[in-house]
Amino acid sequence: MDTAMQMKILKDMRRVRKMEDVCAELYTKEKIRGFLHLYIGEEAVATGVINMLSPKDNVVATYREHGHALLKGVSSKAIMAEMFGKVGGCSKGRGGSMHLYSLEHRFFGGCAIVAAGIPHAVGLAMAAQRLNEDRQTVCFFGEGAMAEGAFHEAMNMASLWHIPVLFCCENNLYAMGTALVRSQAQTDLVKKAKVYAMEAERVDGMNVFDVIEKTKMAQDYIQREKKPFFLEFQTYRFKPHSMFDPEKYRDKEEVEKWKERCPIAFLEKKMREQKILSNEQLKLMDAEIEQEMKDAVLFAEQSALEDIADLAKDVFA
Amino acid sequence: MKISYREALKRGLREVLINEKNSFLIGEDVGAYGGTYAVSQDFLKEFGAEKIMDAPLSEVGFTGLGIGAALGGLKPIVEIMTVNFSLLALDQIINSAAFMRYMSGGQITIPLVIRMTTGGGRQLAAQHSNSFEGWLAHIPGLKILVPATVEDARHMLRFAVNDPNPVLIFEHAMLFNIKDECDEAVKDFNPYNATVRRTGKALTLISYGGMLPKCLQAVEEIYDAKTEIEVIDLRCLRPLDEKTIFQSIAKTHHVLIVDEGWKSGSLSAEISARIMECCFSDLDFPVQRLCRKEVPMPYAKHMEEAAIPQVKDIVRKLQEMLYEV
Ligand SMILES: Cc1ncc(C[n+]2csc(CCOP(=O)(O)OP(=O)(O)O)c2C)c(N)n1
Numbered sequence: 001m002d003t004a005m006q007m008k009i010l011k012d013m014r015r016v017r018k019m020e021d022v023c024a025e026l027y028t029k030e031k032i033r034g035f036l037h038l039y040i041g042e043e044a045v046a047t048g049v050i051n052m053l054s055p056k057d058n059v060v061a062t063y064r065e066h067g068h069a070l071l072k073g074v075s076s077k078a079i080m081a082e083m084f085g086k087v088g089g090c091s092k093g094r095g096g097s098m099h100l101y102s103l104e105h106r107f108f109g110g111c112a113i114v115a116a117g118i119p120h121a122v123g124l125a126m127a128a129q130r131l132n133e134d135r136q137t138v139c140f141f142g143e144g145a146m147a148e149g150a151f152h153e154a155m156n157m158a159s160l161w162h163i164p165v166l167f168c169c170e171n172n173l174y175a176m177g178t179a180l181v182r183s184q185a186q187t188d189l190v191k192k193a194k195v196y197a198m199e200a201e202r203v204d205g206m207n208v209f210d211v212i213e214k215t216k217m218a219q220d221y222i223q224r225e226k227k228p229f230f231l232e233f234q235t236y237r238f239k240p241h242s243m244f245d246p247e248k249y250r251d252k253e254e255v256e257k258w259k260e261r262c263p264i265a266f267l268e269k270k271m272r273e274q275k276i277l278s279n280e281q282l283k284l285m286d287a288e289i290e291q292e293m294k295d296a297v298l299f300a301e302q303s304a305l306e307d308i309a310d311l312a313k314d315v316f317a
Numbered sequence: 318m319k320i321s322y323r324e325a326l327k328r329g330l331r332e333v334l335i336n337e338k339n340s341f342l343i344g345e346d347v348g349a350y351g352g353t354y355a356v357s358q359d360f361l362k363e364f365g366a367e368k369i370m371d372a373p374l375s376e377v378g379f380t381g382l383g384i385g386a387a388l389g390g391l392k393p394i395v396e397i398m399t400v401n402f403s404l405l406a407l408d409q410i411i412n413s414a415a416f417m418r419y420m421s422g423g424q425i426t427i428p429l430v431i432r433m434t435t436g437g438g439r440q441l442a443a444q445h446s447n448s449f450e451g452w453l454a455h456i457p458g459l460k461i462l463v464p465a466t467v468e469d470a471r472h473m474l475r476f477a478v479n480d481p482n483p484v485l486i487f488e489h490a491m492l493f494n495i496k497d498e499c500d501e502a503v504k505d506f507n508p509y510n511a512t513v514r515r516t517g518k519a520l521t522l523i524s525y526g527g528m529l530p531k532c533l534q535a536v537e538e539i540y541d542a543k544t545e546i547e548v549i550d551l552r553c554l555r556p557l558d559e560k561t562i563f564q565s566i567a568k569t570h571h572v573l574i575v576d577e578g579w580k581s582g583s584l585s586a587e588i589s590a591r592i593m594e595c596c597f598s599d600l601d602f603p604v605q606r607l608c609r610k611e612v613p614m615p616y617a618k619h620m621e622e623a624a625i626p627q628v629k630d631i632v633r634k635l636q637e638m639l640y641e642v
Contacts, residue, residue, distance in 0.1 A: 058389070092422025101421035108388055109421070113412050119378050120413065123385020123393070130367070131339070131390055150408075153378025160373070314423030315457050317481035 001212065003276045009051060009208055010271065011285050013043040013264045016067035018289045019076060020239075022297065023066065023083060023097075027243050031300075032083045034096045035112075037064040041238035044263035045170050046071055048211030049138060052219060056106060058128065058137040060121040063098035063112040064170075068140060073105040076296035081303040088303030094314075106135070114175075115141060115148035118167070122158045125165045125228075136219065138166045143232075144175025146192060147184055155196040158228040166218055167193070167230040170205065172237045177249035193230035205235030206261045209270070236261075319496040322464075325471035326356045326488060330394070333478050334364055337392050340478060343370040343379050344396030344432075353398050354434055354493055376405035380431065384413050384483075387429040392478055400435040400449045400487065414483040415458030430477045435487040436527045436577055437625055443613035446621075448577040450487040450526065451584030454554035460484040461554040462508055465529035467497035469552060473508045489527035511558035513565065517545030520571040520638060523562060523588060525551035528575045528626060535631035544639050554584055562588065563596050570601035571638055575626055580608035607634055 001009070020038045027036050039046070042064075050059065050071040061068040069079055074090050082089025083097050091101045091110070098112040108124065111117035121139030128135045145151050146169065158165050169189055173180055186192045193200035199221060204210040211233065218229040236258040240247050247255075271277035320328075333340055342357060348371040351358035361369045372379040376397060383393040397403045403410065410431065417425045437446030454461045460482055464470040470488065477484035514529070515536060524532045529550050536546045547565050551558070566572055572592060576585035589604040607626040615621055 060385075089422070091420060091424070094422045095420045099420045101417075101424055103421070103424040108385075108425075109417070111413070113408055116381065116408060116413055119381025119409070120385035120388065122378075123382040123387070123391075124389040125385075126382065127386045127389025127391045133390075149375075149405075150377045150381060153373070153375035154381065156373055157375065157378055157382060161370075314419050316460075317418060317423075317426050 001209065006267070006271055006276060009047055010264070010267050010277070011289070012047045012051065012071055013208070013267065014285065015076070015289050015292065016043045016047065016070060017264060018293050019066060019070060019079070019296075022293050024239070024243070026083070026297070032097065033085070034098070035063065036097050036243045037241065038237070038239045039064050039067045041258065041262070042170055042172060042205065042235045043067060044208040044211050044267075045168070045205045045233040045235055046140065048208045049168055049215050052212060052215045053136060053138065056135045058106045058108060058121070058124045058135055059140070060108045060117040060124065060137070061110065061140045062114070062117065062142065063110070064142070065100055065110055065140070066097065069100040069102065069107050069110070072102070072107045074100065074102045074107055076292055077299040078102070080296040080300040084300040084303065085305070086300055086303035087306040088299065093306055115145035115150040117141065118145065118151050118154040119157070121165050122154045122163050125158070125163045126161070129164060136166065136222070137164070138168060140168045140170060142175060143169055143171040143173070143180050143189060144178070144183070146189060155193065155198060155230070159196040159198045162227050164222045164226055165228045166222060167228060169230070169232045170235055171232050172235050174237070174241070174250065176241045176245070179249070189232040190230070193232070198228055198230050200230035200232065203231050203233045205233030206263045206266060208263060208267050318498070320467060320499050321494055321496050322467050322470045323355060323493040325467045325499055327358070329471050329474040330356060331360070333394070333474055334360070334368060337478055339390065340392040340394060341368045341370060342394045342396060343372050343383060345372055345374060345398050347371060347396050352396070354488070354490070376402050377409055380406035380409040381413065383429050383431070384409060384417070384427060387427045388425065392428055393430070394478065395429065395431045397431060397433040399445065399490070400433045401445050401447050403433055403449065410453070410459070410485070411456050415456050418482070419458060426481045427483050428478070428481050429483045430474065430486065431483070432486045432488060434490045436489045436491055437609075437614050437621065438491045438527065440616055440618055440621055442616040446614035448609065450485070450554055451576060451578040453485060454557070454584055456555070458483065459555060460509070462486045463526040463552060463554060464488065465492065465526050465550050465552070467495065467499045468503060469508065471499050472503055472506050476506070476508045487526060491527045492530070495530065509553045509556065509558070511549050511551045511553070511561040513547060513561065514550045515546065515548040517547040518568055519544045520546045520573065520635065521549060521562070521565040521569045522546050522573050522575065522635070523549045523551065524575040525554065526577065528577050531626065531628050532575050532631055535628045535635060538628070538632050539635055546635065557588070559591060559595070562592065566592060566596050566599050570599055572600070573605045573607065573634060573638060575607045575631060577609055577625060579611050580606060581611060583608060602638060605634060605638060607631060
């Protein structure tokens with residue numbers, strides 16, 4: 001990865017982290033309501049994968065998707081306004097944190113039913129294939145989703161019909177409070193994916209270099225073989241599942257241990273070792289990000305509320 | 318020439334598959350088997366495996382795939398073998414297909430059609446005899462079509478496929494062998510409007526789907542010049558064509574609703590409530606309903622017959638309403 005690319009990746013990860021920090025703060029101020037699921041700790045996964053995509057590629061994500069939307073090109077303004085429930089939001093304030101959509105950016109949610117987006121990704125990829133469109137389809141989901149029927153049904157169909165989807169499992173070890181070992185008989189997720197006669201690889205999700213390398217490898221495979229691929233990203237969420245989670249199911253020490261592997265600190269360290277990152281550069285980067293998020297919050301504050309007269313609009317096309 | 322409801326469905330489907338370049342049929346046993354109800358017989362040979370996709374037993378999966386394919390620009394026709402198995406796909410149908418447009422602030426369009434057979438009457442017992450179409454009509458974001466005639470079976474699909482919204486079509490299992498004339502080139506066809514199948518001034522009989530032929534037969538049996546009964550075929554359960562209903566009641570002042578679903582929380586309850594809300598003063602008699610008995614469907618023939626409104630039940634009810642007041 002060249003210097004410019006590493007800079008971009010670092011900045012993207014820091015943007016995602018900063019946006020999540022701002023969201024958490026605004027949540028305590030009750031500017032953002034409903035459920036709020038933060039991606040802090042897992043930034044290397046979406047940043048690495050989505051940076052390997054182009055604007056025309058399809059992304060399907062979950063309710064922990066603020067970062068994915070931002071990285072796919074949805075503006076921080078449109079995302080923040082959505083969280084505020086304002087009409088300037090990317091879903092006009094109809095969806096909130098869990099339902100970010102942007103057709104323009106080929107970002108298809110924002111799905112809050114665990115695993116329900118996975119078959120959508122298979123359909124999207126099939127459509128692109130049949131219409132001879134040059135676009136990839138990437139689907140993100142947690143390891144908890146791998147216990148759902150929708151996951152298994154989608155994996156089977158994608159493999160059976162050679163539908164080129166990149167399945168990205170963000171294995172953060174917990175589905176809300178239920179540890180993987182306590183809920184799934186087969187905890188080797190790569191093995192689990194391979195049951196569907198699909199190629200699969202394990203990735204260090206805290207190391208963005210590994211994320212990028214394996215993503216590229218998977219993309220090459222998909223392109224070459226016209227078949228799906230499964231990646232398991234081993235990662236960790238540093239924050240509670242949502243803002244309501246008292247975190248009784250895991251030890252503080254475990255969380256602290258994982259925090260030592262912070263993907264942002266990891267990349268910074270690597271860049272400093274290569275002597276391509278100075279304190280000044282970092283300061284400048286953070287100032288820019290700070291400004292971006294300030295602008296986003298201002299935009300969200302100032303954006304109008306949807307007219308109640310429009311309540312019934314857009315139920316049908 | 319008369320054709321069967323099955324043949325009509327088949328012609329409608331074939332026409333769409335030919336004319337709509339990006340359409341395809343996906344479902345369990347739609348290909349090699351020819352469709353559980355033989356609606357897609359020989360289509361695999363004619364259209365090939367890309368357009369006629371035999372799906373694995375994965376109702377959630379292939380319904381979700383259909384949604385994704387619609388998002389991606391195709392025109393999927395998902396066939397769920399019967400309404401009974403649609404329960405497995407309800408999450409996809411409701412939480413995704415019906416809601417996605419609204420949740421996205423109107424950006425997303427889902428031109429998806431889901432077809433399935435519905436209804437009891439074939440001694441298939443509780444798990445294979447449900448009528449959930451009225452129940453699904455509870456959901457904003459879905460359109461629900463219930464073809465009750467050969468002509469509707471022939472022409473509704475074309476409109477559904479060209480609708481930018483998710484449309485569910487319920488084909489009634491007891492209608493597949495009925496035969497009737499079928500105009501291949503209907504004019505002014507709008508599947509979303511209710512239609513008056515028979516005009517009259519004495520009473521409005523509201524029904525749809527598998528109950529419609531029974532209602533028409535019952536009316537035939539008691540027909541006399543003084544007691545002309547108006548029969549409304551709803552055709553579309555959501556959005557509900559209230560206008561046709563209310564106009565008729567303004568004239569007849571008596572209403573009987575015949576619905577194959579259970580009475581509690583049913584479509585018949587909804588229609589009854591709307592009549593009460595909007596044309597209470599037009600009524601000379603309380604709205605009456607004939608529905609499925611509140612039991613899981615029994616297997617034994619006489620018990621099953623007792624559970625579903627039959628012609629004789631409709632006749633008795635009509636007589637009660639017309640003569641004994
Ligand atoms: C079908 C369904 N069941 C339950 C829930 C409630 N729920 C929301 S997130 C979640 C845990 C999911 O864990 P995982 O898939 O690992 O993703 P993560 O939250 O760790 O990113 C649960 C149980 C839901 N939203 N959908």
